[in-house]
Amino acid sequence: MSNVLILVEHAAGTPKKTSLAGITFGQQLAAKSGGALHLLVVGKEAAKAAEALKAFGAAKIYVVDGPAFVSYSTEATCAAVEAAAKACGAKLIAAAASSTSKDSFPRLAIRLGAGMASDVLGIVDAKTFTRPMWAGNVVAKVEIATEVKICTVRGTEFGPPAAGASAQVEPLNVAVDPATFKAKFVSFKEIKSERPDLAIAARIVAGGRGTKGAEGFKLLEQLADAIGAAIGATRAACDAGWVANDLQVGQTGKIVAPDLYFAIGVSGAIQHLAGMKGSKVIVAINKDPEAPIFQVADYGLVADLFKAVPELVAELKKG
Amino acid sequence: MTHCIISPSLRGDPNDNPKAKEGSTVKILVTVKMVEDPEIKIKIKADGSGIETDQMKYVVNPFDEIAVEEALRLRDLHKGEVIVACVGKKDASQQIRTALAMGADRGVHVLTDDFLDPTVTSAALAKVVGDEKPDLVLMGKQAIDDDQGQTGAMLAERLGWGQVSFASKEVSLESEEEKAKKPAIQIANNVAQVTREVDGGFETVALSLPGLITVELRLNVPRYASLPGIMKAKKKEIKELQLSAVTGGASAAVKILGMTPPAQRQAGIKVEDVPTLVAKLKNEAKAL
Numbered sequence: 001m002s003n004v005l006i007l008v009e010h011a012a013g014t015p016k017k018t019s020l021a022g023i024t025f026g027q028q029l030a031a032k033s034g035g036a037l038h039l040l041v042v043g044k045e046a047a048k049a050a051e052a053l054k055a056f057g058a059a060k061i062y063v064v065d066g067p068a069f070v071s072y073s074t075e076a077t078c079a080a081v082e083a084a085a086k087a088c089g090a091k092l093i094a095a096a097a098s099s100t101s102k103d104s105f106p107r108l109a110i111r112l113g114a115g116m117a118s119d120v121l122g123i124v125d126a127k128t129f130t131r132p133m134w135a136g137n138v139v140a141k142v143e144i145a146t147e148v149k150i151c152t153v154r155g156t157e158f159g160p161p162a163a164g165a166s167a168q169v170e171p172l173n174v175a176v177d178p179a180t181f182k183a184k185f186v187s188f189k190e191i192k193s194e195r196p197d198l199a200i201a202a203r204i205v206a207g208g209r210g211t212k213g214a215e216g217f218k219l220l221e222q223l224a225d226a227i228g229a230a231i232g233a234t235r236a237a238c239d240a241g242w243v244a245n246d247l248q249v250g251q252t253g254k255i256v257a258p259d260l261y262f263a264i265g266v267s268g269a270i271q272h273l274a275g276m277k278g279s280k281v282i283v284a285i286n287k288d289p290e291a292p293i294f295q296v297a298d299y300g301l302v303a304d305l306f307k308a309v310p311e312l313v314a315e316l317k318k319g
Numbered sequence: 320m321t322h323c324i325i326s327p328s329l330r331g332d333p334n335d336n337p338k339a340k341e342g343s344t345v346k347i348l349v350t351v352k353m354v355e356d357p358e359i360k361i362k363i364k365a366d367g368s369g370i371e372t373d374q375m376k377y378v379v380n381p382f383d384e385i386a387v388e389e390a391l392r393l394r395d396l397h398k399g400e401v402i403v404a405c406v407g408k409k410d411a412s413q414q415i416r417t418a419l420a421m422g423a424d425r426g427v428h429v430l431t432d433d434f435l436d437p438t439v440t441s442a443a444l445a446k447v448v449g450d451e452k453p454d455l456v457l458m459g460k461q462a463i464d465d466d467q468g469q470t471g472a473m474l475a476e477r478l479g480w481g482q483v484s485f486a487s488k489e490v491s492l493e494s495e496e497e498k499a500k501k502p503a504i505q506i507a508n509n510v511a512q513v514t515r516e517v518d519g520g521f522e523t524v525a526l527s528l529p530g531l532i533t534v535e536l537r538l539n540v541p542r543y544a545s546l547p548g549i550m551k552a553k554k555k556e557i558k559e560l561q562l563s564a565v566t567g568g569a570s571a572a573v574k575i576l577g578m579t580p581p582a583q584r585q586a587g588i589k590v591e592d593v594p595t596l597v598a599k600l601k602n603e604a605k606a607l
Contacts, residue, residue, distance in 0.1 A: 072522065074472070074482055099517040103484040106437065106469035110476040115438060115572025118467045128576065133465050137361040138370065141576040182481025182530060186512070186523040189489070199518075227607065235536065241491020245516055245537050251463070252536055260606040271357065277584055281606040283596065298587035298604065301596050311593040316607070
């Protein structure tokens with residue numbers, strides 16, 4: 001009978017799609033533990049986000065708002081989750097893996113004497129989970145041996161949450177003084193894109209070293225725009241500054257699982273494969289027929305991308 | 320167990336160094352973990368109890384190498400000392416030597432043969448930090464073996480320090496700024512200004528020191544150890560401690576019950592040309 005608490009992130013009151021997978025995980029976990037599902041939303045317009053999350057069968061949705069929660073702060077987030085866990089007696093605390101949960105949850109784990117499993121792929125029982133190690137080359141079955149258990153969850157492994165009974169929304173007062181924070185927010189620079197969000201896009205066009213530079217990526221962008229896809233990249237392409245850092249797909253970047261993934265000029269290093277091999281359909285375009293990417297591709301085209309991609313764009317425009 | 324043989328002028332301990340009080344020197348503790356070479360394929364033992372270690376090569380966790388590089392750049396700018404801390408097997412002294420050869424001043428090695436659990440590692444490192452009293456702890460954001468990514472934040476909580484995860488920089492690794500080997504982390508008046516990579520953009524945070532920072536891939540390009548650096552590293556001190564003596568009774572919070580390979584994807588087909596590809600995607604895969 002362990003209660004479950006899920007932190008759900010939102011942007012100006014709209015729940016983030018990537019974060020909803022955490023609720024799905026919470027629903028499954030509550031079913032295994034026999035406890036009740038509780039949700040937590042934090043920050044400006046959290047009450048609006050709570051309204052949008054009412055129909056997922058949670059017992060309660062805690063709303064934490066106030067001056068300390070306007071910008072992200074590790075210390076404020078830990079305090080909010082700790083307070084909500086205390087309020088509902090949660091022994092299982094989780095969220096979809098994100099820069100917020102990856103930063104704050106390990107800190108919270110020490111505070112609560114909890115063990116933590118990162119990037120969980122599946123639930124075995126209320127204390128046993130599967131998670132990736134060595135860039136996803138190993139799936140480990142792990143048992144969290146502590147009474148309180150914390151997980152971050154790989155969003156692509158859990159679909160959208162099921163509808164359920166309406167939740168009760170409850171404001172929660174968390175007294176923290178931003179003046180005492182040891183790490184203080186200074187500024188945020190948003191990377192804006194006209195294209196779909198990489199993490200949740202149904203289609204992705206990704207480029208690697210073979211694109212040879214920002215110019216090569218222009219071709220990929222034309223393809224992306226022709227099919228309404230997001231742009232992704234390998235670590236090498238991001239390191240070289242050809243595209244923004246947050247477009248990196250792989251072990252150390254974003255984990256994606258779109259319906260269609262174009263890997264263009266991508267050799268297929270295991271670190272990259274770790275981030276995209278859950279895609280439904282993979283297309284590889286590479287001039288090296290021996291490139292490892294062809295071993296995971298449903299459709300491979302051995303060709304020079306500088307010829308094949310414009311041809312592909314033209315073919316798609318024919319309709 | 321011997322203590323460091325380093326000139327007191329290189330110490331950045333604010334308690335005994337008047338220069339540190341002006342905020343001019345910085346004592347940095349940076350952690351390194353011995354991990355499997357990411358270029359070598361990981362094979363799981365037949366009984367699923369672990370991975371095959373025959374003919375395995377080991378390296379410094381790539382994220383930690385970036386942390387070492389940033390520590391060295393900060394020391395070269397502000398003066399002070401870089402201490403390399405490692406929790407791991409006896410063989411991991413090789414990874415400490417690598418960091419010393421890059422230019423770190425001395426090492427602390429917490430010896431254990433156990434598979435490292437972040438709860439235990441962070442407890443051991445908390446003891447080391449308590450003894451060394453650095454101004455700043457720099458760590459990789461995750462180790463590429465267990466991929467847990469927890470030890471940094473856990474250590475910060477144990478110390479009661481502020482933390483900044485995923486330190487990065489906006490400019491590329493091929494920028495002039497990077498080529499000039501300047502530290503991306505800016506320290507002045509006991510505050511470190513750090514830019515971190517977060518979902519959807521970059522966030523800048525002011526971290527009061529002492530504090531802890533974990534680093535992303537794109538913070539810098541780590542240097543190679545020079546030959547003179549390798550020679551010098553052989554003479555640098557590595558203090559050894561036993562894990563059981565420094566964890567304060569912390570035990571592994573997560574047990575690994577077994578390992579299996581991930582589901583394998585079947586290789587598909589090669590297509591002749593672009594029109595065939597488009598036709599297959601439309602009619603067969605129904606993906607367009």
